[in-house]
Amino acid sequence: MTHAASRAPLLEVTDDGLYCRAGDFWIDPWRPVDRAVVTHAHADHARPGSRAYLGAEAGRGVLRTRLGPDATLELSGWGEIRRMNGVAISLHPAGHILGSAQVRVEHGGEVWVVTGDYKRRTDPTTTPFESLRCHTLVTESTFGLPVYRWPDPDAEMREVARWWASNRAAGRTSILFGYSLGKAQRLLAGLPRDLGPILVHGTVARLNESYRAAGVDLPDTLPADLEHAKLHRGQAMVVAPPSAGGTPWLRKFGAVSTAFASGWMRIRGTRRRRSGDRGFVISDHADWDALLATVRESGAERVGVTHGYRATLVRYLREVEGLDAWALPTPWEDRAESEAESQADSEVDSEVEA
8 A cells, every 4th residue: 555755654652642743633642632532441542631532432331431421522433534633533443342443544645543452353242343454554562472372262261161160060169350341341241141140340340331331242240249259159150350369359259260361361471470270361452463464454554563562563564574664652561471572582583584
């Protein structure tokens, strides 16, 4: 995909984040700004305090929960074009969590796409990812190492069900940890509804309301309070955020078996450090192959890489794909798993040399 040379990049990194000077707006700003376009409601992308926000209509409930009742929030349908100072902006499904969006920006014949966080595997709690063509792509790289290749998510959920059934037979309560926004709802949607009662942590329950209001089919759940914990000991599946692990909150469930659902579970060392009995590789981000497929399908000549393992993906895109690729800074601490890096070194080298 070719385009005429421009005097300055359409998007640039400033002290406040990724900025469009022509349109005078920021995408997922790091600090409060006048006009923010947000990709989704996770805290490292949707920050409270900006004067006005543009987000996807599909994420209405979770964005309002994140940004607060007083935030000035404008909502846009998928593919609907909004203009800021002559710059065309449209939001397109990213498949990450409810209402997660890619931001397409067009001005003077030049098109940029900012993916935000995304996944290409479909699940019943999100609108499926849409592949977009552009001149410049800004992609996340949370799992940008060849070692991160996901197994079939349906097969992983069947393993979750078998683990739950095994725990019931042994009289243990199953505690499944996943992020409260997005991961927890995806897990709930995939759990069998006839195996036993499902209990949820309070933070998960509050966000479930937004998902149900958006028409997402979730199973009936009970609060994971003392009454239900005692009533369903040894039978229940409990879905809770990782922050609840290793806390006194767990004591009320009696004998338990714990598990984590995350892409980080792909690495054995991560599973050991989490001290869970099981790890299920279920991620709401693109894996290595999905990252490369997205870049290739975009037709982009230039690729900015942000979040996660940026250097590895940048190197691959330059040396193997022949693209103008570079790393974008981020204020968020990158997730660096030493086991993953050591495992990936030889894989990266072999793929670069192939």
